Amino acid sequence: MTPIATIITPTAPMLEYDFMRTAFMASGIAALLAGTVGFFLVMRGQTFAGHALSHVGFTGATGAILFGLAPLAGLVGFTFVAGIGMGLFGEKLAERDVAIGMMLSLALGLGLLFLHFYTAAATQAAALLFGNVLGVDQAALLTLAVLAVASFVALGIIIRPLIFASLESELAEARGVPVRFVSTAFLAIVAIAVAECAQIVGVLLVFTLMVGPAAAAQNLSRGLMAGVALAAALALAEAWGGLTLAYYSDWPTSFWITALSGLVYLASLGVRFRAR
Amino acid sequence: MSALSFDNVTVRLGGRDVLKAASFDVEHGEFVGMLGANGAGKTTLMRAALGLAPVASGEIRALGRRATRGNSQIGYMPQNRGAIAGLRLRGWDVVASAAIGARFGFARLDRAMRREIDWALDEVGALDLAQRGIGELSGGERQRVLLSQALIGKPRLIMLDEPLISLDPAHQRNVVEIARRICDDLKVAILFSAHELNPLVNAIDRVLYLGGGEAVIGAVDEVVNAPVLSRLYGAPIEVVHVGSRYYVMAGDVDVEHDAHRHDHHAHGAHA
Numbered sequence: 001m002t003p004i005a006t007i008i009t010p011t012a013p014m015l016e017y018d019f020m021r022t023a024f025m026a027s028g029i030a031a032l033l034a035g036t037v038g039f040f041l042v043m044r045g046q047t048f049a050g051h052a053l054s055h056v057g058f059t060g061a062t063g064a065i066l067f068g069l070a071p072l073a074g075l076v077g078f079t080f081v082a083g084i085g086m087g088l089f090g091e092k093l094a095e096r097d098v099a100i101g102m103m104l105s106l107a108l109g110l111g112l113l114f115l116h117f118y119t120a121a122a123t124q125a126a127a128l129l130f131g132n133v134l135g136v137d138q139a140a141l142l143t144l145a146v147l148a149v150a151s152f153v154a155l156g157i158i159i160r161p162l163i164f165a166s167l168e169s170e171l172a173e174a175r176g177v178p179v180r181f182v183s184t185a186f187l188a189i190v191a192i193a194v195a196e197c198a199q200i201v202g203v204l205l206v207f208t209l210m211v212g213p214a215a216a217a218q219n220l221s222r223g224l225m226a227g228v229a230l231a232a233a234l235a236l237a238e239a240w241g242g243l244t245l246a247y248y249s250d251w252p253t254s255f256w257i258t259a260l261s262g263l264v265y266l267a268s269l270g271v272r273f274r275a276r
Numbered sequence: 277m278s279a280l281s282f283d284n285v286t287v288r289l290g291g292r293d294v295l296k297a298a299s300f301d302v303e304h305g306e307f308v309g310m311l312g313a314n315g316a317g318k319t320t321l322m323r324a325a326l327g328l329a330p331v332a333s334g335e336i337r338a339l340g341r342r343a344t345r346g347n348s349q350i351g352y353m354p355q356n357r358g359a360i361a362g363l364r365l366r367g368w369d370v371v372a373s374a375a376i377g378a379r380f381g382f383a384r385l386d387r388a389m390r391r392e393i394d395w396a397l398d399e400v401g402a403l404d405l406a407q408r409g410i411g412e413l414s415g416g417e418r419q420r421v422l423l424s425q426a427l428i429g430k431p432r433l434i435m436l437d438e439p440l441i442s443l444d445p446a447h448q449r450n451v452v453e454i455a456r457r458i459c460d461d462l463k464v465a466i467l468f469s470a471h472e473l474n475p476l477v478n479a480i481d482r483v484l485y486l487g488g489g490e491a492v493i494g495a496v497d498e499v500v501n502a503p504v505l506s507r508l509y510g511a512p513i514e515v516v517h518v519g520s521r522y523y524v525m526a527g528d529v530d531v532e533h534d535a536h537r538h539d540h541h542a543h544g545a546h547a
Binding site: 043045156157158159160161163164165167168170171172173174175176177218219222223224227272 | 323326328345346348350352353354359360363364365366369370372373374376377378379380381382383408409422425
C-alpha cells in the first residue's frame with residue numbers, strides 16, 4: 001500500500017469485517033421497517049406515541065437483563081404489549097400528550113431502577129439509550145429479520161384500511177372499516193419497528209429513523225406509495241451512511257445517523273418552502 | 277320503497293332523546309335539505325342511517341334494507357374536521373384511499389377503479405384540483421375533492437353533512453349547484469344538511485326540519501312557517517319571507533344566521 005492510501009483508508013475496507021456486515025444488515029432491516037412504518041405514524045400524528053413506546057422498551061430491556069434474559073426479548077415484548085394496550089384504549093389516549101408523557105417518564109424511571117440492581121449498569125444503559133449497532137450478533141440479526149418480515153406482512157394486510165382510517169376515520173367507519181382494530185394492529189406493528197430501531201440507534205433516538213425520514217418524505221412527495229418508498233429509502237441511506245461515516249471517523253454511529261436524519265429533514269423543509 | 281325511511285325512530289345519546297319517534301321518507305332521486313339548530317340531531321340522523329348511532333326503537337330502512345354499517349349504496353360526506361387539511365398528499369390519492377380503503381390485503385387499484393375515481397372527480401369539477409396537495413387547496417376546493425368520494429360505488433343515496441360550513445357564498449353556491457346536478461344526472465337521492473335555508477332554497481325539492489326530537493318533511497312553505505317552526509323550536513318563531521329568502525326569527529334574533537356564526541367561530545377555534 002502507498003502511504004497516501006494508508007491515510008485515506010486507515011483500516012481495511014469495512015465490509016471485510018463480520019461485525020460490520022452484520023451491522024449493515026441489521027441497520028438496513030431496521031431502517032426499511034422504521035421508514036415505512038414511520039410514514040404512517042407521521043401521517044396519523046402519532047409520533048409521540050411512538051416515542052413513548054421506545055421508553056417502555058427501555059424498561060423491558062433492562063428488566064430482561066436483570067432477570068438474565070436477552071435485552072432484545074424484553075424490548076420487543078414490552079413495546080408490543082404496550083402498543084396493543086395503547087390501541088385498545090383508543091386513539092384518544094394515544095393522542096393525549098400528558099398521559100403519554102407520564103407513561104414514558106414512569107417507564108424510564110422503572111428502567112433506571114432495574115439498572116440500579118444490575119451491576120454493569122453503565123455500559124448497558126449507554127447501549128440501550130443510544131444504541132449499539134456494532135454489538136448485534138447473528139442470533140439478534142435473525143430475530144430482527146424475522147420480526148421485520150412479519151411486520152411487513154401485517155402492514156401489507158391492513159395498509160388500505162389503515163390509510164383510509166388515518167385520513168378520514170368517520171367515513172371509514174361508515175364504510176364498515178373496523179377502525180379500532182386497525183389502529184390497534186398498527187400500534188402493535190409500530191411497537192416492533194420501535195424495538196428494532198432501539199436496537200440500532202437506542203431508545204432515546206428512535207425518532208431519528210422513525211420520524212425524520214418519514215417527515216422528510218412527506219415534505220418531498222405528494223404521492224402516497226411514492227412517499228412510503230421514499231421514506232424507507234431515506235431511512236436506509238441515513239442508517240448506512242451513518243454506519244459508514246462512523247467507521248471512518250470513529251465517532252458513534254447513532255450520532256452520524258441523527259446528523260444525517262436532521263440534515264435531510266432540514267433540506268426537505270427547504271425544498272417544500274421553495275416549491276410554494 | 278323509499279331511498280331512506282325512518283319509522284318511529286328514537287335515538288338516545290347520553291341519556292337524551294336526540295330523535296323522538298321520528299318518521300319521514302326521502303324518495304328516490306329527490307334532493308332534500310336538512311335543517312335544524314345546533315344539536316337538533318342532523319349529524320346523528322345521518323349516523324343512524326349509516327348504522328353508526330344506536331337506535332333505541334323504531335326502524336330505519338335505507339334503499340329497502342335495514343340500516344347497517346358498510347352499505348356501499350350510500351355515499352356519505354362527514355363534516356370536515358380539518359384533520360387532512362394539514363397534509364401535502366395529492367387529492368387524487370386521498371380519494372383513491374377512500375375508494376379502496378375498506379379492503380384488507382394489499383389491494384391494487386385496478387384500471388376500472390382508477391377510471392371511476394377520475395369520473396367522480398370530473399363530475400364535481402375537481403379533476404385538475406385533485407392533482408394538487410389536499411392541504412394546499414382552499415376550503416371550497418378541498419370540499420369539492422372530498423365530495424367526489426360520495427359518488428364512488430354508484431350510490432343511490434348520498435348524505436352530505438354540512439358541506440357548506442365555513443365556505444364563502446360563491447363556493448356555497450357552487451357546492452349546492454354540483455349537488456343538484458348530481459341528483460339530476462345520476463338519479464340519486466341527496467340528503468344535504470345545512471345551517472341556513474337560503475343557500476339551498478332554490479335547489480332543493482323538499483326540506484327536512486329537525487327540532488325538539490321531531491322531524492318534519494315537506495315543501496319549503498309547508499315546513500318553514502311560524503306554526504311548524506314554533507313547535508320544533510319550542511319557542512315562538514316568526515318567519516319573514518322576502519323575495520326568495522327566508523329569515524327565521526325568534527323575537528328579533530335571526531335564528532339560523534346566529535347558529536351559523538356561532539358554529540363558524542367554534543370551527544375556527546378547532547382548526
